[in-house]
């Protein structure tokens with residue numbers, strides 16, 4: 001135990017050095033996983049090492065394989081950093097090592113979840129009495145919300161899916177936008193609804209579901225909308241989808257992994273209008289709220305539907321009137337994700353969330369303007385924090401992306417958009433300053449020039 005303090009202090013020292021290195025650090029990792037595996041270990045060691053030795057190996061070897069995605073110039077995928085208060089909460093919660101499955105195993109775990117979720121619902125202006133679950137990410141948030149949806153739409157047609165699953169159930173029509181996120185199909189697959197047995201609703205040139213193309217459906221039905229297309233940032237017109245489907249008992253779900261946070265800011269009132277009329281929502285905390293991995297939020301208007309789909313009965317489990325976390329989550333034993341969400345929001349406040357969202361969107365517009373001025377082609381309407389850019393034909397764009405990643409000032413990934421290769425810039429970090437944007441713009445434009453994209457004006 002004596003050495004415990006020394007070990008934690010040593011951990012603090014190493015972590016602080018890493019965090020301080022982030023602003024100046026090359027963003028890409030310096031070694032590949034295949035190179036790191038033999039250094040980390042071969043066969044199972046017979047004898048253990050002192051904890052300090054384990055820590056120094058982890059740091060010295062591991063550091064070479066770390067992507068500086070927590071730093072200010074990582075624009076890959078949709079990746080938030082870790083807000084200081086949230087990272088601190090993670091450390092302390094690690095020492096507490098609570099099993100947050102129940103109020104009995106951790107009163108503080110249950111309390112933090114209740115307060116944090118109340119704040120989330122207020123920030124997003126969603127129903128205060130919704131059923132909620134802290135899960136690992138938007139994939140599991142979609143899964144959890146859609147499990148509630150599956151249960152509810154089948155119950156409304158006289159089938160108890162909790163008891164019988166899909167055996168002899170009426171068929172559920174599942175409508176999904178053509179541009180839905182890949183993981184939504186996985187969630188549907190895990191629920192027995194099938195990845196391919198969905199009705200794909202055509203979308204427009206920004207990837208928004210076309211309400212005029214929604215087919216009429218009979219019987220139990222779920223429509224999966226999206227708030228924040230992972231390429232363009234575009235939002236499905238959720239309010240109009242609710243209007244179009246309200247006649248039948250269609251469950252409207254919103255995958256708002258990052259986009260849902262736009263509901264906090266008045267600037268995006270028009271974009272996000274009507275989202276509150278849906279039946280369920282999925283969001284990530286580890287994307288735009290800048291909570292460390294992993295952290296997602298499932299929100300279901302009818303709390304009973306989520307509880308019914310997720311609760312378990314056993315003689316040793318407590319029965320309480322208040323919200324007990326395990327009744328709402330797919331997991332039983334779990335970490336206290338409420339701590340990091342609570343800490344993030346406690347440190348930001350409502351104004352801080354709005355500032356973060358608005359700043360990142362302004363920075364995305366700056367990227368688009370700067371690249372356009374340099375002769376690059378912006379492929380999307382920059383309505384949120386996502387920018388798609390092409391530097392010429394597919395080969396040229398792919399080479400520019402490789403050049404940017406190699407050079408290391410910033411990191412942007414590639415994607416395909418409407419038949420073309422594009423670079424995707426996602427601005428989602430609390431740590432990104434306007435100066436980071438200028439440095440990154442310059443690096444991207446340098447890479448474009450060195451590939452000699454023919455369309456590009458020379459400086």
Ligand SMILES: *Cc1c(COP(=O)(O)O)cnc(C)c1O
Pocket residue numbers: 078136137138139140181183184226228229230255256257258284296
């Ligand atoms: C990121 C994302 C997901 C998947 O989220 P995970 O946190 O990786 O599970 C789902 N939908 C959308 C729209 C996303 O952006």
